[in-house]
Every structure is written in structure tokens, then in C-alpha cells.
Amino acid sequence: MNSPDKAVFTKSNLCVVGNINRDIRVAPLAPGDYLFADGETSASSIIETIGGGGANSACAAAALGARVAFIGKVGADALGDRLEQTLVRHGICSHLSRDPSHPTGTSINLTFENGHRHFISSLPNNESITLPELDLTALPSFTHLLRADIWFSKSMLFGGNEQLFRRARNSGLTVSIDLNWDPRWGVASAEEVSARKNAVRATLSHVNLVHGNIRELNEFADSTDLETTLGCLEQWGVSAVVVHMGSHGAGYYHQGQLLVEPPAPVEQRVNTTGTGDVLSVCMMLLAHQSEVPIPQQLKLANRIVAEFIEGKHQLIPEL
Ligand SMILES: Nc1ncnc2c1ncn2[C@@H]1O[C@H](COP(=O)(O)OP(=O)(O)OP(=O)(O)O)[C@@H](O)[C@H]1O
Ligand SMILES: [Mg+2]
Numbered sequence: 384m385n386s387p388d389k390a391v392f393t394k395s396n397l398c399v400v401g402n403i404n405r406d407i408r409v410a411p412l413a414p415g416d417y418l419f420a421d422g423e424t425s426a427s428s429i430i431e432t433i434g435g436g437g438a439n440s441a442c443a444a445a446a447l448g449a450r451v452a453f454i455g456k457v458g459a460d461a462l463g464d465r466l467e468q469t470l471v472r473h474g475i476c477s478h479l480s481r482d483p484s485h486p487t488g489t490s491i492n493l494t495f496e497n498g499h500r501h502f503i504s505s506l507p508n509n510e511s512i513t514l515p516e517l518d519l520t521a522l523p524s525f526t527h528l529l530r531a532d533i534w535f536s537k538s539m540l541f542g543g544n545e546q547l548f549r550r551a552r553n554s555g556l557t558v559s560i561d562l563n564w565d566p567r568w569g570v571a572s573a574e575e576v577s578a579r580k581n582a583v584r585a586t587l588s589h590v591n592l593v594h595g596n597i598r599e600l601n602e603f604a605d606s607t608d609l610e611t612t613l614g615c616l617e618q619w620g621v622s623a624v625v626v627h628m629g630s631h632g633a634g635y636y637h638q639g640q641l642l643v644e645p646p647a648p649v650e651q652r653v654n655t656t657g658t659g660d661v662l663s664v665c666m667m668l669l670a671h672q673s674e675v676p677i678p679q680q681l682k683l684a685n686r687i688v689a690e691f692i693e694g695k696h697q698l699i700p701e702l
Contacts, residue, residue, distance in 0.1 A: 387675050387683055393448035395668035398522060398556070400547060401437015401531030402509040403455045403466055403479070404488040405702060408432055414495040431702040433469050434490050435509060436561065437531035439657060443664045443698040445474045447687070452476040452521045456512050458486035463508070465702050473700055478518040485511045498655065512536040514543035523554040527667050530558065533583060534565040540582050548589035559667050560586075561660070562595035562603050580605075588620030592670060594663040596627040613641060625666045627659040633681050633688075635666070644681035646689065653694030661698060662688045 410427040418424065433442060441453040453470055457463030459481045466487065470477040488506030495501075509532065522528070528551040533544060548558050562583070568576060580603060587593070593600075593616055597609055604612040609626070613636045616624055626634035632646040665684035669675055675683075690696055 387679055389447065389683065389687065391672060391675065391683075392444075392665075392668050395444075395527075395671065396450040396525050397441070397444045397527055397529060397664070397667055398452045398454065398525035399437045399441040399444070399529045399531060400454045400517065401440070401529070402435030402506065402535055403433070403438040403453070403457060403470075404435045404490055404504075404506055404509060405462055405466065406432045406434030406490050406492050408492045409494065411494045411496045414497055414499065432699050433466060433702060434492075435506075435532065436563065436660065437529070438466070438470070439699055440529055440531055440660050440664050441470070441475050442473055442700055443657075443661050444668060446696065446698045447664070447668065449668050450476075452478060452525060454478045454517055454519065454521065456480045456482055456485075456508050456516060458508050459483040460487050462487040462489075469700055469702055476521060478521055480516045480518055482508060482511065482516070492656075494656070500656065506535065509535050511538075512543075513538040514546050517547075519547075519550060522551060522556065525556055526671050528556045528558045529664075529667055530560050532563075533560050534563070534567070534579065540579060544583070545586045545589065548586055552589055557591040557670060558589060559592040559594060559663070559670075560590055561663055562593060562599050564599050564602070568602060584619050587616070590620070591622045592625060592667065593621045593623075594625045594627070594659070594666070596629065596659055600624070600626065609641075614639075625663055627662055633662055633666075633685055635677050635681055637677075642677055642681065644678060644685055647682075647686045649689045649692045651693055654692050657699065658688050658692060661691050 408430050441451050445451040453475050457479050467477050485507040487508050490502050490504040493501045600612045604615040606612045624636040632644050634643045662684050665687050669680040
């Protein structure tokens, strides 16, 4: 079978629950101690885009042609209005709650010429999300739910996510989570880290697809090798795992078997961040398309990400 055309994405839909905020993106800076001294550094560009893992994934899915809804929370402020307008302008059905006591957040994305990055974030709206304030009326008209940014709101982490997944599964949706990197790993006490991991592990029997890169998946499972990690995830109840493997491509683990597809060639690197999100969105949109075998799904996803890296897809809109 030939690799399917990206027109297949137009048959799909995705409902996303997650973070939304403004990203202020600074063009890559030369790394160095000068950044900690008094002074001023000029950058070749600074732009405002929509941000938050959830909102970014919603925008990517919509840009690929899928029917998309986004559920989240903003403050009762002008920035919240601008973010909502950006979602709507890009064809996303927006279900944003407004919270006068928690303003819409911003993240300053510093990127460096050596590929490192540092985000300076204030995200009161996202950190304070609770399940009762989310508008979930759209849920039953979708087939797949992505719960992005699972680590950010304590209320969702300790109870809310599990209830959300139960509601989604009862409405007939399959569920994805991207494990990402918990910002508390390596920072908080061992007790706190383990309580947070256990809270997520307890939800996994309601999760169909888990996504993450090898380092994140291993850290989550307290393991040092991928095979052990994938076995743990399966034992905790997930049906399948999408593995982001960087320059080695992408993997799909199901019932004890890991299929790996090498990456598509990349000629120039325009976008360096967000590649994992794009890969995973492609796999979510293909999850219900059983006529496309898994190796073909991985191939198509790798190809879309390669085109994204080369700057051929504008998936994350400016505000
Ligand atoms: N050098 C590369 N050449 C071609 N494709 C690549 C390359 N690096 C990454 N990719 C593609 O991007 C996908 C996801 O990237 P990666 O594994 O780096 O995800 P990630 O670590 O979750 O990234 P992030 O969270 O920063 O978006 C890979 O599965 C592959 O398809
Ligand atoms: Mg990632």
C-alpha cells in the first residue's frame, strides 16, 4: 500500500482539553552569561503566537483539515478574547470558560542557537482549571479526546482527569494523553513526584493512547529502558503507546510489539519545537482509520512532521 494522502485527516475529528495562553517567541539567541548581566540584547524577531500544549495541538489538527473543538479556561480579559478569536479564525470550535479571578497566562519562549530552550511562564488560568467549570457539552459529538497538559492543574491531576476520562469513554470517545515532562520532576521532593506520577498512573485504565518521547516515558515509569517502560504502561492499562524517537523516527507499541518507522528526510530546519505534538496529533487523527495500517500511519505522521520542521506547514498561528 502507498503512503496515504494527507486528505485522510479531513475525515477525522479531535476534541482537546488543555492549556491555552499567549507565547512570546524570541528568535534564537547566542547562549552565554551575558544574558544574566544588566544590559539589553537585541533579537532578530519577537512574535506573539497562540500557546499551551492543548491549544497548539488543536491548531495543528485544524490546520491538517480535521474538525476540532477546544475546551479550556481563560481569564475575563482582553488577552482571553484575542486567544478565542484566534481559535475561531482557524476554524476551531471554542468552548472557553471565563474566570475573573485568574488572568490569562503568558509564556516567554527563549530559544538558543545551541538548541536549548527556556520558558518563563505565568499561567494562572491553566493552573486553576477544575472539572466542574469546563464546558463539556461538545464531548459527545467527537470520537477522540486529547487531554493535553495533564500536569498543570492540581485539581485535574488529583481527580479531575479521571472523571473527565470516564465521561469521555461513557460518551464513546477514545482518549489520548501526552505525558510530556512534569515541570516538578527534578525539582519537587521524591514524595511529591511519586504522588503526582501515581495520580496519572491511576487514570491509565481509561486511556487508549499514551504519547511521549523516550526520556519522558522512562522517567514516568521509573525505568531506564524503553522495553520495561512500555510493559509497565501496558500493565497500568493503556492500549497503545506512540513513542517520539527524534532522529530515529516514531514508534507504536501495542500488545507487546513495538513497530518503528524511520523519520522522513529533512533538508532545512525552520521549526525545532513542537515536533512531538504534531506527530501525536497525526496519530490521534488516524486512530479511528482502521483501513490505514499502523506502519502507514507512522510513515504519514513522520512525513507531516518533516514538512513542519522544514517550514512547509504553518501549524501554530500568530495572534
Ligand atoms: N532530525 C529529524 N529528522 C526527521 N524527523 C525528525 C527529526 N527529529 C524529530 N523528527 C520527527 O519528529 C517526531 C517527534 O520529535 P521528537 O521525538 O523530538 O519529539 P519530542 O521530544 O516529544 O519533541 P517536543 O516535545 O519538543 O515537540 C519524531 O517522531 C520524528 O517524526
Ligand atoms: Mg514532546
